[in-house]
Amino acid sequence: MEPVLVERHDAVATVTINRPERRNSLNTVVKEALRDALADVAADSGVRAVVLTGAGEHFCAGQDLKEHADGLGGGAASAFTTVADHYAPIVRSLATMPKPVVAAVEGNCVGAGLGFALACDLRVIAADATLATAFSSIGLTCDSGLSYTLPRAVGEARARRLVLLAEPFTSAQALAWGIDHDVSDPGVTLVAATRLAERLAAGPTAAYAETKLLLAETWSRDLDAALAAEGAAQTRAGSTDDHANAVTAFLSKERPVFAGR
Template sequence: MYQTILYEEKENIAYITFNRPEVGNAFSEVSFREIPEALTKASEDGNIRAVVLTGKGKLFCGGGDINQFKEMIEKDDGGIPEHLVEATGAMGRAIRNCSKPVIASINGAAAGAGMGVALAADFRIMEKRSSLVTAFIGMGLPGDTGVLYFLQKMVGISMATELLMFSKPIKGERAFELGLANKVVEDGTLEEETWAFVKKVASLPTQTISYQKQLSNEFFYSDLEKFNYREAQLMHLSSLTDDHKEAVTAFLEKRAPHFRGH
């Protein structure tokens, strides 16, 4: 049914698993369509009481596909299209608008757009070895998928700026200290700990939670779509810079980038 994700129902829980392990579960244009579709399906299914997002294999999600960035640079066809970046924001909004509570079960790393998706969820569960990585600055990009938007709400603009600019991996316990993770579990126990947590969430009054999410979205996330459109414009402009080209080339050549700016 899906090309880039798995959709499974376990009892009354919907599991949406990012299923591109060969590229670190990096999102593709198909992912941008399928993930919101799956969330809508879970949201409208009266038998589903909660949703779990996770990744197949070692990583939750490595973010954008670097090879796709390379192809755009080689074709010199106008950089990253705004509509693709807008689609990353739509994933985050689909999570926020899902009527069921959404839990991100973060295996390995959630980087770039993967971090944005995780931050959009209602809850985040991490192992001690799991990490959140903003990643964008290393690609010569300002960020998409609402990462800055969600970060500033959770940790304030000063810390959000630091996390984005320096992009140091945020391990499980540090993420918990910052308020980015709701629960940190021992390495190797993520699957069973997530199941125990989500069953507790699923036992709560689902319709009440839906109303609660509506209220939260209306008053605390009302400008998210506007933000997503603006970040798309700036991501596009950044993708045309020499810094972005150098970042992609350096990554693929496995060396440190040499940024020169304007």
């Protein structure tokens, strides 16, 4: 069974973590396959939006602790090379690829799984899903970008509580805190996320890419730097056929068609 499935339909690629018998927990085979699959869809000019999901009833239960325990036998230095080799590239790809990514979250979304979901641009979460940081419950701290994405999603004070106490939270709480785009009925998050991805794929994807870059770098800039970055990005977006055609369509009272260039 393939550890990660990639299905392309029109301009949307669906990437599925495919280890349902272990709640899509992450062993080395899965992590390598996911890293490589995301790199492929990021580079594929025919893909204009991406959906990330898990096979079966769960999104991702985080690191496979059995494999991790075996790895600790060789010492922590070797066991934790996975952070740089796998988790960081996966999160970086999700957060920075020049196209929108939507997470379809069912069941458990824990640890690195939560980090992956938060690295996506939008999330559709099942009403009965369970989310948690989990790291401190096994004596660890954040990885998979959670120290970066979680405070930005829920605020620093709540992020401290969620990480330090490792308390699970619900999709309703996630919605109230601003983590997810929508809450769906269980079993249909992939359908809802795919519809959202199709809507995004039909949009101005070149402008989306500029937006992702601006938002990713905004916390490292002061106001003047942010204004300058916006000016440069706006000039690049304004030079696209998408912008010119959309202005013409607006003036003609027509619906614009975006080509992503």
